[in-house]
Amino acid sequence: MISRTSAVVRWLATGATALSLIACSQGDARPKAASSKAPPKPYSRDPYASTYRAYPGVPTVVRNVTIYDGEGGRIDNGQVLFAEGKIVAVGQTVDAPTDAQVIDGTGKWVTPGIIDIHSHLGDYPTPSVQAHSDGNEATGPITADVWAEHSVWPQDPGFSRALANGGVTTLQILPGSANLMGGRSVVLKNVYARTMQAMKFPGAPYGLKMACGENPKRVYGSKGRQPSTRMGNVAVDRATWAKAQSYRRKWDKYDADGGDMPDRDIGMDTLRGVLAGEILIQNHCYRADEMAIVEDMAKEFGYKVIAFHHAVEAYKIADILKANGTCAAVWADWYGFKMESYDGIGENLAILERAGACAMIHSDDENGIQRLNQEVAKVLASGRHAGIDIAPQVAWKWLSLGPATALGIADKTGSLKPGKMADVVLWNGDPFSVYTRPERVWIDGALLYDANDPKRRPVSDFELGQPGSGDVK
């Protein structure tokens, strides 16, 4: 796991370098060439910028508590201090300022906030009426031009359930899987806001949602158009990547030499970002054999799959995933609901971990997101009964640092390391027990859920004044 994480970090670092090069070419005035070519004008990479701001918190120290630090460490009877929105210190003892709020954590656990790498909250919000069905732009197999953030309804009641019942502090909202290239994802802090921009995780890279397998071929095959088969899926993908390479060449030349600005293509902008390493591929894929094909396709066109999502058969190819440095984001035990999920087993994540592949839990579900800790607990049990004994503190990586890494935000959140965002959950017991619930949840050091304080329980605009409004849910 450690080496896999490093590989991913290395790859992300390459991506960041590419990003900074592009930024330079946009921002700096280039020396005027002798030719009469017009200097290049950049296009904005971030037109819907984050306006998120951390909410106020107070310096807080939690004492006498069991800590899973999210990086595989465990401290019994330890202490966590955070202030100014950041983790300050974690250890057996910490030096807390005298004005810090002190919380006695006896019998309780502290962990990093949970990060769900696969959510449709906001773009498939509840109530699940047709008017809210904003997750699949199912009008063509390639819709790399759509951005999930433009569908997100910040008032989705699902955000508060994920916070209060699930301890979820960060989540990636993806478009759906009807399409081969379904559009851009967005990473959000799990904080209610009036605008999507005010939820947007500052500095998080975009993702491109891709899908292989049954969904795209079913959706378009039933419309009598390509793709209607798995081979059609790959054919359409390859044709699109070939165009993207050409688009990238044109723009790279323009960025270097100026001249006539090439035509903008919003979808191709996204694919150019992928090829440049700035945008991360999040690939819905179930079957082992298909994941292997996608890995080859990525090599053919010079991109990288950061994570396969669902990855029901990942356990069959842990070695291939490991060799490619691709993570698997999986469910604990969903299986059998369609042909490509028929071989699901409860030990998937445990087998991946033992094989040294990068793996994590995910929900893809507005209910499952409320119990991701319990989903991991089920995996631990299945693993143990199969002879794979994984320590709980190691398994917490599947809930925080793993997804943070696959989202390119592990330098900011995902573990209780000094300097990172104070995204913290206090659990009222062992978080891998079915009898445990979140007691308090902090995001950037601000207390945004407190089980003991009805006023620290968000009520979305939609719920206000409706039957059951303000009730514990």
Place this chain on the structure above:
Amino acid sequence: MKRAFLLLATMLASPAAAQTVAITGATVATGDGSAPIENGTVVFQNGRIVAAGAGVAVPAGAQVIDGTGKWVAPGFVAGFSDLGITDAAGVQESNDSGARTAPFNAALDVSVAINPAEVKIANERLGGVTRALIAPEASNSIFAGQGAVIDLGDDPDAVTRPRAFQFVELGEAGGRLAGGSRPAAYAMLRDALAQAEDYRRNPAAFGGREKDSLVKRGDAQALLRVLDGTTPLVVHVERASDILTVLALPREYPKLKLVLTGASEGWMVAREIAAARVPVIAAALADLPAQFESLAATESNVGRMRAAGVTVGLASTGASGGEHNLRQFAGNLVAISRVPGHSGLTWGQALAAITSGPAAALGMDGELGSLRAGRRADVVLWDGDPLELSSAPTAVWIDGRAQPMRSRQRALRDRYLVPTEGALPKAYER
């Protein structure tokens, strides 16, 4: 051929079932709502529970199983499920739960389709599920058809009770199926029941063979059993107002034996449900306004209904292959008892909600769902608290017969514990 199979199964199974088994020294959870008993004993013989609890004597000649450090509980009763009628629900060719273009509706009988060899049955059995209420899916009418109670045993005889209930959709789904509105659903319900009465009065004169007839003869026969109260009518509704409308139906049809399912706003009318003595099979953890008919959904729903005196079982949410998660749902209802403002269940009530509760909803708790004397011996030995996620069954008996602890999932797991290939392809490992 089927008879030969059954005969063979009976011959093979009988000696094991006749054997008296005593599990001693375990924590015994009876499944009737009571608290677990430490250092108890469970005795079963001839497929039935003989005794369970503290101070139970081990009969002479019994096979004694040392349960020290373990827990014994009744197997879970999953409702409503599609085990045995779908191989993979999304694969239409393998799915017998709905009949979108069939001329029949209430007449549909899932018991003829149950396949005990369907792989999810063994998978879910290893998660502690021993019985399931199998419901058809409403596809071409508000009436889905007749559901069955099955066991998850490793034998060809799965059906415990065929035609155990009729399933009807009212609320939003019913409105959609009936033509676009709740009033249409109630018009369809009343008309269908009136046609059933027509059939009763004069079967020879009853049509039902016309192409556009909404009620065929078989449908009428099935609905007569509902009108007579011999077949419970399971009604899916969520909204509080819909629940009250359904509770009023017995004024028109006095013998109806109602069961509610869904009922995510049940807590708002819990006293009325209790007064009507209508049991509920509820989604345990529905807490989102998933539709406008469930705006007030909360995880406290089950606890509040139970506190008002409603008989409650937990639904397995229809997720095919997810039946083993019933214990997780039950455990969560224990957990919320510690959260201010929430209403949960005691541990004993939570176990009952996934064992005797669903059985009681169909009037079968005298037969299934607890370790009380005389009940079918569906017994699971756990390596820990059966509601806790770290626990797993170590032995399962259904009707007193020891079940094999293997499944297709276990076989896949064992094949890929080491993912890399050896000297031969994986296809040679089994």
